[in-house]
Amino acid sequence: MPEPRWSRVPLAELPPQWAAPAVSATPPTRPQDEPIYSQLAAEWRGTGRTLPGLQDREWAELVARRTWR
Numbered sequence: 001m002p003e004p005r006w007s008r009v010p011l012a013e014l015p016p017q018w019a020a021p022a023v024s025a026t027p028p029t030r031p032q033d034e035p036i037y038s039q040l041a042a043e044w045r046g047t048g049r050t051l052p053g054l055q056d057r058e059w060a061e062l063v064a065r066r067t068w069r
Helices: 035-046 057-064
Strands: none
Touching: none
16 A cells, blocks of 8 residues: 555644734734725715615615525
8 A cells, every 4th residue: 555645743733924813812903094985975875875884774785685586
């Protein structure tokens, strides 16, 4: 029987650069939006436009419809 092509390596033997990043107990702080973005987002929100990072009402309605048969 031929030698297996791959072998298992215990996690303790993995090189440090392959280690998973440390997980912090506290979530990272979100940076404040730039004033120009805040102004533009307020303007878009006032006209009913979609904003990045928020749910799009029109899209939600479209995907909730039944498919054609």
